[in-house]
Amino acid sequence: MDLDLALVLFWSKKLLAAAILPPLGPLLLIALGLLLLRHRPRAGRALAWSGLAIALLLITPASVGWLARGLEDSPPVSAAALGDVQAIVVLGAGKREHAPEFGGETLNRLALERVRYAALLARRTGLPLLVTGGAPTGAVPEASLMAEALEREYGVTVRWTEGASRDTRENARFSAALLQASGVRRIALVTHAAHMPRSRAEFEAAGLAVIPAPTAWLSGPDTGLEALDFLPSANAAYAGWFATHEWLGRLAYRLSR
Known part of the structure; x- marks a missing residue:
């Protein structure tokens, strides 16, 4: 072998x-x-x-x-910022391999947070969607599960499915190849707010102009400390x-x- x-x-x-x-x-x-x-x-x-x-x-x-x-240095994306975007790219974040209630594998909660927000943006803008995420274990690519969830559960059509990547760098490189072949150069990138700096840098290095569309902040509003913040x-x-x-x-x- x-x-x-x-x-x-x-x-x-x-x-x-x-x-x-x-x-x-x-x-x-x-x-x-x-x-x-x-x-x-x-x-x-x-x-x-x-x-x-x-x-x-x-x-x-x-x-x-x-x-x-x-x-988490990117603010929520505005409608104006999405005006010149040609496509929405949503990054995978993992899956649950044991999901008997779904008949096999399904997306984990991190991936679902990204998928949910991408669906909202796609419905608001009418922009085409690309999902990216592979299968390092050799099972179902995460992108396929994302596309299935978006289409069956959120009613949003996915135009491109990139299922070969294993990490953020490959997400960017493989997705850029698909998008550039279709004439897409400017994207809205959907991922967790904390993951946005690294993912944005990779997609820009792959030759795409990126409008950050972060979701699922880990930190709360900076309104001062309370007693429970130290528990x-x-x-x-x-x-x-x-x-x-x-x-x-x-x-x-x-x-x-």
Whole structure:
């Protein structure tokens, strides 16, 4: 069997990210610190306490909101900004592989947030839609599930389905090839607000003019801090993971250019 180097690199990147991102990343720091306590007590304590501090910061609304706010720099798209757009592109965000109530795989909640907003924009503007997202595991491409949801559940026709990409960079490159072949140069890009800086940069690098159409902000309005903002929560833990993923992704993409 031939070795798919691109697939190996893709999964290597995923494993490395899992080892760095919460919850595993801070736990590994704590574990390493505890292992060092006997022979290197000062370094061991520093690592263990650092891991604990990072873990707490990434599940506390106040610190997570600050981390996410630095990413979410695009305002909601206006009707005027959509005036010169030729197509709407919506990025995949994952799927649920075990969905017996749907007869197999279906979109996860992140992808549905993007699909829902893309459907709203498509109905308002009449612009054609492109969905992008592949299937690294070899199952149904996410783009196919997105197209099915848009057409059956939201009543919006999808013109282009790009189902070969495995990450944001490939989303951009493969989608740009489809769009440019149809004469499309200016798009509205639908993705999470925190994901917009990285995805916009990739689509512009692929030769498209991008109007950001962000959705699903992780941070709340900047109206000052309240007592509950310092109480760790499950929602903050998820937002902390997402924001950390995006900051690391931006760094990795910048270094790889």
